[in-house]
Amino acid sequence: GAGVSQSPSNKVTEKGKDVELRCDPISGHTALYWYRQRLGQGLEFLIYFQGNSAPDKSGLPSDRFSAERTGESVSTLTIQRTQQEDSAVYLCASSGRSQETQYFGPGTRLLVL
Amino acid sequence: AQRVTQPEKLLSVFKGAPVELKCNYSYSGSPELFWYVQYSRQRLQLLLRHISRESIKGFTADLNKGETSFHLKKPFAQEEDSAMYYCALLGGAGNNRKLIWGLGTSLAVNP
Numbered sequence: 001g002a003g004v005s006q007s008p009s010n011k012v013t014e015k016g017k018d019v020e021l022r023c024d025p026i027s028g029h030t031a032l033y034w035y036r037q038r039l040g041q042g043l044e045f046l047i048y049f050q051g052n053s054a055p056d057k058s059g060l061p062s063d064r065f066s067a068e069r070t071g072e073s074v075s076t077l078t079i080q081r082t083q084q085e086d087s088a089v090y091l092c093a094s095s096g097r098s099q100e101t102q103y104f105g106p107g108t109r110l111l112v113l
Numbered sequence: 114a115q116r117v118t119q120p121e122k123l124l125s126v127f128k129g130a131p132v133e134l135k136c137n138y139s140y141s142g143s144p145e146l147f148w149y150v151q152y153s154r155q156r157l158q159l160l161l162r163h164i165s166r167e168s169i170k171g172f173t174a175d176l177n178k179g180e181t182s183f184h185l186k187k188p189f190a191q192e193e194d195s196a197m198y199y200c201a202l203l204g205g206a207g208n209n210r211k212l213i214w215g216l217g218t219s220l221a222v223n224p
Contacts, residue, residue, distance in 0.1 A: 003156075033211070042119075042216030043157075043199060056209065091157065102149075102212065104157040 002026070004105035006092050012111045013082055021077045021108045025094030033102060034067055034077050035091040043091070049075065082112045115140050115204040119215035126190050127223050134185040134218045136174075136200030145203040146183040147212070148174055152196045160185075160198070170194070190222045 005024045013019050025032050034046040045059040049069040060066070064082075069075040079086055089109050093102040116139040126132050138144055148160040161169045163176045163183060174185045183200060197217050204213040 043214045045211070045214065048211050050209070053209070056211065093157075101147075101159045101162070106156055 004094055004103050006105040006108050010109045014113055016081055018080045019082055021090050023075045023092030026103055029094035029096055030072050031095045032075050033093045036088045038088040084112050087112045115213050117200050117202045117213050117215040119200055119218050121218045123219045125221045128192055129189050132187050132190040134198050136183045138181050138202045140202055147201045148185050149199045150196050192222045195222045
């Protein structure tokens with residue numbers, strides 16, 4: 001079946017604008033994760049959804065960042081009033097359960113001018 | 114605290130040389146550890162997990178609870194092994210378990 005997909009693949013925006021990034025997980029995967037990968041740096045955890053439980057938002061860097069997930073399907077990550085330091089690749093991953101292998105999407109490359 | 118440490122940000126070796134990517138962890142329970150790899154212009158993907166005790170692409174990793182380490186090793190590095198490698202620990206508890214990631218090591222295998 002299809003893997004994790006993300007859209008858009010690239011996004012260029014102006015400082016101060018809002019952006020919305022989308023993730024379509026593998027069908028049937030109950031766990032969904034968002035990560036940020038800045039240039040030359042490691043993987044930074046942002047938020048984690050597991051089934052109908054309250055999401056783990058402990059990695060969100062500020063209140064400008066939020067994410068939603070509709071049931072066990074698509075998720076959107078929203079960044080409000082973007083700043084230049086938000087420029088990064090945003091990765092989404094899903095897994096059957098939290099303990100299982102995470103399957104990653106191709107990422108959305110965000111550039112804030 | 115639950116933590117994964119990859120002390121080397123960059124590791125450069127010559128083709129055919131042995132390679133070891135270091136990973137140390139901090140976890141009070143029974144750890145479950147993983148290595149993920151990201152090749153250039155490809156998705157991040159699972160390389161191996163310690164409970165499988167597999168050798169993938171010639172790589173092995175042994176869990177050493179005494180030294181709290183899970184180093185990734187390959188006896189003869191190949192140019193196609195050049196990639197970013199992440200060590201991860203399944204942390205948390207109960208129904209709220211998630212991977213805790215190291216910062217990654219960029220491996221460059223030179224011809």
